[in-house]
Amino acid sequence: MYRFRSFALAMLLTCYWAASGLADTPTKVLQPIDVATLKSVVAAEISPDGNWTAYLRSVPRRPMGDADGRSWSELHLLDAQGKSRGFIVGEVNINSVRWTPDSKAITYLAVRNGDKRAALYLIPVDGGESRRVLTHETGIQSYDISVDGRRIAYLAAQPKSADEQAVSEKGFNQEIYEEDQPATRVWLADVDLAATETQTVNGGTMLELTGSASFVQWSPTGRELAVVLAKTPTVDDSYMFKRVHVVDVDSGHIVQSIENPGKLGQVGFSPDGKHLAMISAADINDPHEGRLAVAKVPGDTSAADLMPDYEAHVSAFAWQDNSTLVWVADEREATRLGKVTVDKQVAQMAEPLDVIATSLSLDTAGQKAAVVAHSPRHPAEVVKVTVGDWQMERQTVSNPQLDDVRFAAQEVVRWTARDGQELEGILVKPLNYEPGRRYPLIMVVHGGPESHVPNGWVTSYSSPGQVGAARGFAVFYPNYRGSTGRGVAFSKLGQADAAGKEFDDLIDGVDHLIEMGLVDRQRVGITGGS
Template sequence: MPRWIMGIVCALLLATGASAAPGGMTLEQIAQTRAVTQAQISPDGRSIAYLLSVPRTLGVDPDGPARSELHVVDGAGTTRAFITGKVDIASPRWLPDGRSIAYLAKREGDDTRRLYTIPLQGGESTVAAQLRADITAFDLSPDGRQVAVLAVQRESDARKALRDKGFSQKVYEEDWRPVELWITDIGGTGEPRRIEIDGSVQSVRWSPAGDRLAVVVTPRQLTDDTMVDARVRMLSVQGRELGRVDNPGKLGEMAWSPDGAHLAIVSAADENDPREGRLTVVGRDGGAPRDLLPGLEGHVWNVAWRDASTLVFLSQEGVQSRLAEIAVTGGEQRTLLPAAGPVHMGLSVAPGGAIALVGSTPAHPSEVFHLASGANEARRLTDSNPWLADVRLARQEIVRYTARDGLELEGLLVHPIERRGNARVPLVLVVHGGPEAHFSNAWLNSYAQPAQVLAARGFASFFPNYRSSTGRGVAFSKLGHGRPGMEEFDDLVDGVDHLIETGLVDRDRVGITGGSYGGYASAWGATYYSERFAASVMFVGISDQASLVTTGDIPYEQYHVHMRAWPWEQPDMYRQQSPITHAQKSRTPTLILHGEADPRVPVMQSYMMYRYLKLAGQAPVRLVLYPGEGHGNTRGASRYDYSLRLTQWMEHYLTGRGGEPPAYEIDYALPAQAAPAR
């Protein structure tokens, strides 16, 4: 008898291990949670400018993504709100004199996104640079008098006139406009000057020596090119090419040394490395990057300079982060903050050695932290969600287990807030995407993974870092190459078995969920491993590998760092590792959700999964689509709807009556008087 039918018979028995805990977190609180996204320390090290993500109020504000506000906090923790409300501030940077902050925004009345500056001591923002197109990124000259800006090439007047007449056709992968590099005076006192570059510019860094620019260029403005074909060029300020960097594969952050003699680059080890994470250095004229940490079993994602001979970096290691420094010549590292405590994901260093960090813990989302020069502990400066102090949170712990082939793995377990004696509890297995990503021992609560909400309702949640995850070095992240979903997803089941063996989890009440590659895992759990999962929630996931690589926007990335073969070279592998191939095995009630505008994993993947399961007819299946959303939901209403449907599905099939799916209409319980759209 299928488990979803047995659920009707056994509902009362199943409910005994899970109950709602008063005082726990709610989905509405997750929907209103604020988080720091960027932090930049001032040149004198006394102030930190940061961006605060502020969700819109559901049912009151017009729907849309979270707002991005500009705030400043000093070393004592005193915060000043600089630009708040209906704003979307990006890329805050201090001017070299430390008296003003530059930022990008499209403010009321603007027809394009512009570069603004605002004085630290208060006052109105002024336009620092503008073009006839949106500015997407910038970097200031060392003296603060000029700025290098990036903007997508403006549509020609002739093309716009034709489009206005109805000729709106698009030529796939050919009809693209490059991102251009411009140099202009701060304040717009001179005419902007375009730098001629063959290709499309992705980022720019102005050398502190003032004589050159490090520019990341791709052949085309296509997502695949930005992942596999991005290369660094050295240009004079006039645009003459001075050298190139022989960087392989994916690229991350870049940072010039204070004397302009070296450029630090976070890079991939080779073209088959799934994720940038090697800390490398080149000279001012480019050449071959030199890896400063060749044996690192982790991933460096953030880098800065303490002085002309010392780099500071953040390394993600396992489920923790570590802050350290190393000489430009290599050698011994010096750990500044060990791999314990808050997990940091952002880094900014002042000339005097003070450091700003963005970090979170299991008890709070991302906040601003400050590490004084010479100190051995970072101090938290902001509290963006003071209401969390009154919320009862479940225990979160690191779990280590052994896969069936002997590989040592780890993950994070969020316990239910309340557990009746030694009663086994239902489990939601949350699978990260990528697979070149990982979970950290930090805040694990979002619209797609509401761990603390589930904990308040009697569930445990498990977040495994299966093979192919980041945080454990290049070799570990390559373990799934050419074998997608094989041993990788066996690791997931082995983690569940470990929790069953400890006596915590009820093996008949396990659900699986995740997005992107995690959605692929959820589809795999609902088909190939159906006997192990009583519910599945698949988000923007993969159902057919061959059609994914031929319709998604990153076919070459898929080839280099995942499949390592084309569909015509290994058709059996593509077929066998596609969940639709195993649809007839499914006895798992499956909820499928997808953004209709997803370019990465096109929505047809979910249509195919739905139709295969529907035609197989062995278990309930539902498909929910989000118009206008892409590879993940960004708007508040879409996120809230997703959270409600995820938790409803898991409760219905893991602790509820099971059987036919719950009603598809959702009671959102929004405020009675919603603000009119404007």
Template sequence: MAEEMFKPEDLLRMKSVRTAEISPDGQWIAYTVSVPREPGDAPGGAYDELYVASTATGESRPFIVGKVDVLKPQWHPSGKGISFLMRRDGKTTQVWQIPLNGGEAQQITDSPTSVEEYRWQENGKVLGYIAETSATAREKALKSAGYDFVFYEEEWKFQNIYLVDVDENGTAGEPRQITKNINVWDFEFAPDGKTIAASMSPKNLIDHRYAFRKIYLTDVNGSAPKLFADNPGKLGNYVFSPDGKHLAYAAALSQKDHAVSQAFVKPLAGSDSKNLTPTNFRGHAEWVGWKDNSTLYFRSNEGVETTLSEIKISAANGDSRTVVLNSATTGVIFNDPSMSSKGMAFVGESPEFPGEVFYVAAKQSKMKRLTTQNPWLAERTLGKQVAIRFNARDGLEVEGLLMYPVGYEAGKSYPLSVQVHGGPESNYSNGWISRYANPGQVMTNMGYVVYYPNYRASTGYGVEFAAYGYGDAAGKEFDDIADAIDHLVNIGLADKNRVGLGGGSYGGFASAWFATYYTEKVRA
């Protein structure tokens, strides 16, 4: 097959799987595909289409496609339908549902404000959702009279949990509000359908979402929330054990830990939380789930790879974990799994392709690819992508990803493009990392070496490594990037007179820093 250069316009036609949810019986995976807008479409983000794939055959069926935005799909507990968030009237986002055996999508909720999150009670008869408090009659009257000024960060309203009964035809009753005077970000039903765990904070502000969410317990009757886990700093996901006796959660180690990094478990009946993260873990545990009542899963970023591990909750610590999946072996970077008793569904990617649907059957470790969103990629030339390590000026080992130019010849020096990630509480994983604002594979086809540094303060290398940037913004963090440039020049790969650097957010700050402080290192 003839190969063509990977061009800028190819980035604008890339499709990618965003989410993958396995059905309760393990036979189907509902997934959404991000589809770029066509030239001439109204401004906006990519569309999100809904498909369903068979885990047995891999065959996919389109369910809701076209110029649509289908978000956060979930299976109805019966497995007979798929619910999702969608904004069809252009005003508010609501919960919808479509039958697995075909038919039209049906709107379930009719909230006056947009639904942000939702969950089904395990019996499938009650739907819980989060929506913001509605404007009062006075507020509406003032706005209609022209009083439309904004008090920044003072006009926020609480997000609340609402419960609504839903019959077998998908018809919803009247919603009932069960929280007030505290902001709710997300929640989970316990297996008994009565207890609710929810992350809450005093205010509906972005800083509170990032750093001040705590896990509270309430119930379907609206009892006053009680603090359950006084987790410091950032909070990830949380989930009840199948028997409802424990709650596992992913969270930061301390208020200063700038990312979710640890796996915890706590019994609902007393006792403190237990940290099941390996001692001195050189990684970040970002997601937790249950294999069974006594065994916890946690997914981690470890350097440029991802791992899925299991650990007995009776263990003293996480040092006795068993690694179930490792992207270094599978060749696929994977996200948080969706689980059933029959297997797991993932969104996976590699240096050769963006997000696709993968399936792992129970008691197996082989990842089965079910979809191919961009078959034309097989006709494109791509630069080889590898992980490289070097020692910074103070001896600290730093890792990053390197793309070789297409047609690379050993011993020849090439122009270098350095792409700096934001955060710095972020990292590059060894998957598909070319984007419209970060066109790595476009540059490899134009003869560039492209380097993606995981400089100190990046996630994926443990809490200590992540903390190296505290009190030293633009200090040793950016020295690492300068040292990486020197390393690539010293090994003869990069031409020191043809180095460019770019990035977004904190990576944009790095760009400005190199344009001034480290001017001699870059030309653009």
């Protein structure tokens, strides 16, 4: 009898622990409605003193509950211990977050409190309400704060002239294609960001610069501005012909022009104002900006590529000191962090990350960084990085419900095209994958072709990813020739060959999955977008 009771007790405990283990195993699968409710971090800015990180979280409207419209954009704040709190939340659209130089307040653009156009607001970190500090009749598009915190340089569309306004009010609404679009101008305004009472400045002084501006930044000296100008505000000029200039603040004149070729990404002064870094195309035929280059200020009329042999695409950078840049690059299906000096010495290169980093913000000391990053298991979140040892710590959890979701295996897959070109892509296997069994395939083709799909979060309203895998599909994202992430030469391989080898790459990728024994050749579908 004693042995029977001992056996019964042992069986009971075994069943209990087995049941407990099952309870800890995720049982849900990702549904389309779940994708429509996912939140994500879209921007993160660390404070100059490194004690805070302000970030923007995209919050979708409730499907079939809220009125139609874009997702809300909330402002949240992380302290040095990683504790997060909502700062401006709810039905709001906050963007272009910046810190004041003293780290005591956050500035942002928003349309609120009766605004007709986007205005500049400031909110103290230690409490208090937002106050509007700058407005403009056509709305503020972007801005930068001078180092002393007393002046704002900003971009806004040029207003209509008195004659244009008069005929418009009389009902004249003729549009001339690519000629009626107003140019974006650079404006300067004196704003006391340290004031404790609401003091709104209505508009500033326009600089008489030829062309349409897309970027402005103060030099740390306060005497110059970096301004990016294109001849016109048309799409073609904004893609292909943006050029970097240095403008003297007192005279309003261009004192240095840098002939960066082709497409242009991020631009930024060094802390001493003696260099301008930029993410540029290698030449006019380069499909995508991705070369980290530097020009001396004053003097240089071109920028020198700091890592000409690096077969990747730099996506973001920040100055660590007067001569060193920290950078993020897309390298094949991963991302990598590293450091390089203005004399082209690669000071450090971290191992490829376990997450896909898409932005970088560095404190003044150059030791703490905030990046926005996603992974195969979660959309974009804030990740804290220690510069040097590259230790990473996830700071936010925007979608705790994903802890209860079963995820299919996701991996990098490699194949050889018919002409011998080595290619890669992302494969999401069916959720309940069984070796030896063949499955239907959804191939998702990215647009561009100057883009690529990294090994991160690949599920969205137009990309089946984990939703397709949960329904028994294999989902394949080929990074065919012409994609980014593998340097300039690879990204040019698809040029002058429309629907040629790029298309063959897709077919060869599908054939590879069939040869692996994974895919049923009679059940292959294709989707994608440009």
